[in-house]
Every structure is written in structure tokens, then in C-alpha cells.
Amino acid sequence: MSLIDSISFPRGVRLPRVDGLVQWIVPLAIIAIWQLASVTGFVPTRVLPAPSDVVLAGWKLLLSGELVRNIWVSFWRASIGFLIGGSIGFAFGLANGLSQLSAKLTDTTLQMVRNVPHLALIPLVILWFGIDESAKLFLVALGVFFPIYLNTLHGIRTVDPQLIEMGRIYGMTDGELFRRVIFPGALPSIFVGIRFALGIMWLTLIVAETIAASSGLGYMAMQAREFMLIDVVVLSILIYALLGKLADSASRVLERLTLSWHPAFQKR
Amino acid sequence: MQTALRTSLPETELAGSANFAPHARVVREERPVKTGGLPLSIHGLRKSFGSNEVLRGIDLHIPAGQFVAIVGKSGCGKSTLLRLIAGLDRIDAGSLSFGQDSQPKDIQPEDIRVMFQEPRLLPWARVLANVEVGLGRDRASQDAHVRAEKALTEVGLADKREHWPSVLSGGQKQRVALARALVSRPRVLAFDEPLGALDALTRISMQRLLERVWRDQGFTAILVTHDVSEAVALADRVLVIEEGRIAHDVVVNAARPRRRGSVELADLEGSILRHLLSADDRT
Numbered sequence: 001m002s003l004i005d006s007i008s009f010p011r012g013v014r015l016p017r018v019d020g021l022v023q024w025i026v027p028l029a030i031i032a033i034w035q036l037a038s039v040t041g042f043v044p045t046r047v048l049p050a051p052s053d054v055v056l057a058g059w060k061l062l063l064s065g066e067l068v069r070n071i072w073v074s075f076w077r078a079s080i081g082f083l084i085g086g087s088i089g090f091a092f093g094l095a096n097g098l099s100q101l102s103a104k105l106t107d108t109t110l111q112m113v114r115n116v117p118h119l120a121l122i123p124l125v126i127l128w129f130g131i132d133e134s135a136k137l138f139l140v141a142l143g144v145f146f147p148i149y150l151n152t153l154h155g156i157r158t159v160d161p162q163l164i165e166m167g168r169i170y171g172m173t174d175g176e177l178f179r180r181v182i183f184p185g186a187l188p189s190i191f192v193g194i195r196f197a198l199g200i201m202w203l204t205l206i207v208a209e210t211i212a213a214s215s216g217l218g219y220m221a222m223q224a225r226e227f228m229l230i231d232v233v234v235l236s237i238l239i240y241a242l243l244g245k246l247a248d249s250a251s252r253v254l255e256r257l258t259l260s261w262h263p264a265f266q267k268r
Numbered sequence: 269m270q271t272a273l274r275t276s277l278p279e280t281e282l283a284g285s286a287n288f289a290p291h292a293r294v295v296r297e298e299r300p301v302k303t304g305g306l307p308l309s310i311h312g313l314r315k316s317f318g319s320n321e322v323l324r325g326i327d328l329h330i331p332a333g334q335f336v337a338i339v340g341k342s343g344c345g346k347s348t349l350l351r352l353i354a355g356l357d358r359i360d361a362g363s364l365s366f367g368q369d370s371q372p373k374d375i376q377p378e379d380i381r382v383m384f385q386e387p388r389l390l391p392w393a394r395v396l397a398n399v400e401v402g403l404g405r406d407r408a409s410q411d412a413h414v415r416a417e418k419a420l421t422e423v424g425l426a427d428k429r430e431h432w433p434s435v436l437s438g439g440q441k442q443r444v445a446l447a448r449a450l451v452s453r454p455r456v457l458a459f460d461e462p463l464g465a466l467d468a469l470t471r472i473s474m475q476r477l478l479e480r481v482w483r484d485q486g487f488t489a490i491l492v493t494h495d496v497s498e499a500v501a502l503a504d505r506v507l508v509i510e511e512g513r514i515a516h517d518v519v520v521n522a523a524r525p526r527r528r529g530s531v532e533l534a535d536l537e538g539s540i541l542r543h544l545l546s547a548d549d550r551t
Contacts, residue, residue, distance in 0.1 A: 165356070166401075
């Protein structure tokens with residue numbers, strides 16, 4: 001075996017399974033260093049509990065059923081809010097992308113509303129809805145609306161007009177033109193909107209739950225702070241990170257499935 | 269073999285071109301199913317964009333199955349003429365009709381197809397599905413797959429049927445676009461600089477392919493190009509457009525399949541180029 005062969009060999013046998021693990025090296029290393037720092041007393045546990053303590057706290061909450069219940073409540077709020085805000089944003093994006101009249105009628109208004117930070121509405125929302133579910137859903141839906149609206153609109157407006165002309169020449173009806181040309185053309189941009197929206201979804205939900213809620217992950221963290229349970233606070237934060245990663249991965253899988261034609265998603 | 273070079277006024281063209289049968293057809297005995305081209309008649313055609321009059325009265329008759337090339341400098345109106353023929357833009361004045369007695373009922377949208385400089389393939393549809401788009405209203409029919417595959421085979425890309433367009437080369441994409449245009453067996457095929465973006469070698473092989481499918485299927489071909497040698501190599505007749513009018517109508521009588529670089533084609537190309545350039549000197 002020549003020198004070059006032996007050098008290039010590991011690249012040739014790179015397994016997809018191993019590739020998938022590479023991304024977890026850094027998070028795992030951080031946890032290992034953190035554990036070490038806690039055990040040696042370098043970081044006092046009053047400031048930051050050891051990962052093992054956090055896992056223990058998680059285990060206790062899991063046994064009591066509290067953890068699952070709170071995660072479920074948050075997950076439910078996030079999904080429903082996302083669905084409501086996302087569908088309205090998508091509908092407005094379609095309408096304003098396809099119809100000049102609709103765009104003239106609503107785009108300016110939407111752009112004005114967009115510039116109000118939606119979290120600034122929390123006091124108003126509490127006055128309107130109190131602290132029940134609708135308050136959280138409203139805020140999440142509002143936060144999710146704009147990235148999806150803007151990116152759907154952008155996607156539709158930037159579909160290649162030459163392709164649309166081609167579709168018309170080949171006798172496509174309006175419905176066919178939308179299904180076969182406009183929607184697939186706008187899809188990459190819509191996915192960008194979805195991934196932005198997922199980030200905003202968690203952010204909004206956690207803030208809302210922290211300020212005004214009686215269940216959910218944000219509430220769990222706030223309760224823990226009241227009782228100085230720092231391990232539970234850290235646990236909540238880590239769960240946010242995992243849920244965020246999960247949502248992002250889900251949208252990536254969906255992207256891969258629907259955009260397999262796109263050069264960026266083809267196997268290299 | 270003779271080469272006729274003729275400059276005529278638009279009025280005399282009608283009579284002049286009537287005796288011009290597509291001679292190349294006689295050369296081949298065997299021929300697959302042929303739909304037969306449609307003749308095209310244009311009278312006093314005008315088109316303006318805003319205050320800019322692009323076409324200033326075009327009179328033209330193209331017999332069924334003829335291969336006509338339209339050349340001219342950029343902005344002379346040649347692409348506009350092609351878009352009007354293909355029905356992509358509305359005409360301002362004059363008339364444009366297909367068929368002997370201009371019976372619009374017999375002419376289906378699928379009978380007239382256009383091919384552009386850009387392939388305009390749907391990136392999210394596989395090659396075969398892209399060709400099926402060309403079937404127009406017959407897309408949903410049972411034999412759509414079979415017809416699309418047949419068209420792909422004609423352009424020599426049957427093995428690429430399940431590929432995404434993004435993995436094809438420029439020439440292959442343009443061949444898929446050609447298959448899409450051919451799949452409905454059009455009777456008029458309009459080309460708007462279809463080879464303009466290809467490299468020299470691909471361009472020559474595409475020219476051969478175009479000539480072959482035209483001879484096989486017998487549609488009326490209208491090719492807009494800025495490349496005079498391409499026009500001379502492919503067409504029965506070359507129209508030179510200057511300032512929105514047909515300035516010259518040149519018959520190319522060379523036998524087919526044409527030999528590239530032959531003296532007679534080169535002579536013809538030279539004389540057409542002189543026409544094009546002399547217009548420059550006058551202004």
C-alpha cells in the first residue's frame with residue numbers, strides 16, 4: 001500500500017453513522033469539562049450545579065410526572081401557536097404574492113405591525129386574555145406569522161418569470177401553474193421562513209411562560225427559582241436547547257424530503 | 269446544386285416563395301409518422317412597445333415544412349416577430365394566420381411550440397416529467413409516459429429520464445427542452461436563439477440534431493439567430509430583418525444533410541453578412 005493510499009483510506013470508509021456523531025463531540029466535551037469543574041470545586045454548585053445533579057433533578061421530575069407534563073404543555077402551545085400563526089402567514093404570503101390588489105391592500109399594514117416587537121405586547125395580552133392558554137397562543141402565533149409571511153411572499157415573487165411563461169405556453173391552468181411551478185419554486189424560501197419561525201416560536205413561548213403561566217417549561221423554571229432549585233433551572237434551560245435542536249432537525253428532514261431536486265440537497 | 273441569392277420587396281415574396289418546395293424532403297425515403305407542417309401567412313404586421321415601433325409592416329409567407337432562419341442585429345425586431353408568431357405577445361396591426369385557408373379550428377395550442385435560449389426546465393421535476401409538460405392538455409393521458417420517453421429517445425437522452433435537470437450539462441438541458449417541444453408533435457416550431465448559450469462543439473451537434481428532427485417530422489421551423497453561419501447551415505431560407513422590416517429574403521439551396529464549411533455555404537454567409545454590415549455603413 002502506498003503512502004497516498006494509507007492517507008486517503010480513512011476518508012474513503014467514512015460512515016454516515018459516524019458523520020452523524022461528529023456534531024455531538026463539542027456538546028459532550030462541554031458537559032465533560034463542566035462536570036470536571038464542578039467535581040473539583042472550581043465552579044461552586046451554588047452558581048452552577050454539576051451535570052450529574054441536573055440529570056438527577058430531571059430523573060426526579062420525570063418520576064413525579066411533572067417534567068413530562070410541563071414539556072407536553074409547552075410543546076402543545078408551541079405547535080398550536082405555530083400552526084395558527086404559520087397558516088395565517090402562509091395565506092397572506094400567498095395572497096399578496098399572487099395578487100397585486102391584495103398586496104396593495106394589506107402589505108403596508110403588515111409591515112407596520114411587523115416593526116412592533118411582539119413581546120412588547122405582553123402587558124396588553126395579559127390584560128386581554130389574562131394568563132390562560134389563549135395569551136400564549138396569541139403571542140406565539142404573532143411571532144411566527146411574520147417570518148413565514150415575509151418568506152412565502154419573497155419566495156413567490158422571486159419564482160423565475162421565464163418558468164411561469166413556459167408554463168403558460170404549455171397550456172397550464174392557473175391551478176396547475178401554482179402546483180407545478182409557483183409553489184415548488186417558492187418552497188426553498190418558505191423553509192427559510194419556517195426555520196426562522198421555529199426559533200421565534202420557542203423564544204416567545206418561554207418568555208410568555210416565564211411571565212404569565214401556571215404550567216409549562218418556563219413556569220417550571222420560574223417556580224424552581226422561587227425555591228432556589230438551581231438544578232431545575234439549568235435543566236429547563238438544557239431542555240430548551242434540546243427542543244430547539246429537535247425542531248430544527250425536523251424542519252431539515254422535511255427540507256431534505258421536499259427539496260431533493262435542489263443542488264444544495266443532493267448527495268455529494 | 270445552386271445557391272440563389274435574391275433580394276426582394278415584401279410584396280413579391282409571396283409569389284416568389286411559392287415555387288420553393290422544401291427540396292430536402294426528397295433525399296430520404298424512409299420517414300416515421302409525420303404530422304406535416306403548417307404554412308404561415310403574415311400581412312402588414314406591426315408591433316410597438318410604447319412609442320418604439322419595433323415591427324413596421326412585415327409581409328411574409330412561409331410554406332408548410334419550410335425551415336426559415338431570421339437574422340438581424342440586436343434590437344431589429346427578430347425576437348419580437350418570433351414571439352408574435354408563437355402567440356406570446358399581442359399583435360398591434362396586420363394579420364398572422366396558420367394553415368392554408370386559415371382555419372383556426374384545426375389548429376391546437378399543441379401544434380405551435382417555442383424553444384428559448386434558456387432551457388426553462390422545472391428544476392423540481394425529473395427529466396421525464398419535464399418532457400411530459402410539453403404534452404399540454406394530454407399530460408394526464410394514459411400514454412403520457414410512453415410519448416415522453418419516445419421524445420427523450422429522439423434527442424438521445426433516454427437514459428437520463430430519472431435525473432434532476434441540475435445535474436445535466438447545458439447542451440443536455442437544451443436537448444430536454446427540445447424533447448419537451450417535440451413531444452406534442454408540433455406543426456410549427458419556433459426557436460429563439462436556442463443554441464446561443466452553448467459552446468461551439470455542443471452547438472454543432474445540436475444543429476445536426478435540429479436538422480435531423482426537422483427532416484424526420486416535417487414541421488415548419490422558424491429559427492431566430494444572430495449567428496449567420498448557423499442560419500445558412502440549417503435553413504431553406506434566410507430572412508434579414510432591418511429596422512422592423514424584412515430587408516432581404518435569401519434562398520439557401522444547398523443539399524442536405526449540409527456539409528459545414530463548404531464553399532457555397534461560406535459564400536452565402538459572406539453575402540448575408542455584407543448585407544447586415546452595409547446597413548451599418550449607411551447609418
